[in-house]
Amino acid sequence: MNKIDLKIDGHVHTSMCHHASGSMEDYVLAAIDRGLERLFFLEHLEVGINYFECTWLSRQDFDNYFQEGLRLREKYGDRLFVGLGVEVGYNPERSQEILERLAERTWDRVAVSYHFMRVGDQHYNLVSRKSHNLEALGRLGVAKVVAAYFDTVLEAVQTVPAEVVCHLDAVLRYHPDIHFEQSHYRQIELILAAMAERGMALEVNASGCRMRGEPFPARDIVREAVLRKIPLAAGSDAHRPEDVGRFELLAETFGEGSV
DSSP: BBBBBEEEEEOOOGGGGGSSSSSSSHHHHHHHHOOOOOOEEEEEOOOOOSSSSOOOOOOOHHHHHHHHHHHHHHTTTOOEEOOOOOEEEEOOHHHHHHHHHTTSOOOOOOEEEOOEEEEEEEETTTTTHHHHHHHHHHHHOHHHHHHHHHHHHHHHHHHHSSEOSSSSSOTTTOTHHHHHHHHHHHHHHHOOOOOOOOOOEEEEEEEEHHSSSSSBSSSHHHHHHHHHTEEEEEEBBSSSSGGGGHHHHHHTTTTTTBB
């Protein structure tokens, strides 16, 4: 039985990403108040995305992020480990540039995900609740989009030197017609096999507990990961300080941190 360390929140965002609230210090204080031992900021890195709003950090933003993160590490380091990580949104058309951007800095954690699919000359957010995205991607066909998503996640796992894969099955999580077919589960098995080969961890993302009653990914996928001896990493995916370390439902789902 794999254990999930619920004293570590491995995935939080701040106002720096333009779609969350609260300062880095707000999240650190929330983590200390919850009795956490380690907190990893995973701010968004995207390259080459043509989208109507910016939901990621610029180079200058990342400069500010590291400056503030190091200050907080100095101030609170005796009470909490403050990790400065990155959530790499994979763009298969700009993989080399992504690797170059990653190499510019020393990260405490590199996690990978896939948020934006290109349709024509525009990108659409695969994990958004906005009708703009759901309608455009739905017109392509839900099953087709899901298959393309998992194909690209597999490529990301094989390309990006990451330690963690984020919210593996969150594609089209707000679409009313979302369901996975057997072919999609075969794709997931290929992703898990590639993760096991590279020693990557699977994030158990607690935002799904609040959204659908079980984490991202679903429990059967987590069980398959455990069978493959893939490490599990808890993440709140907090976009507000009050959601840091909100693992109550996660603990219930996994029986005090195990599956």
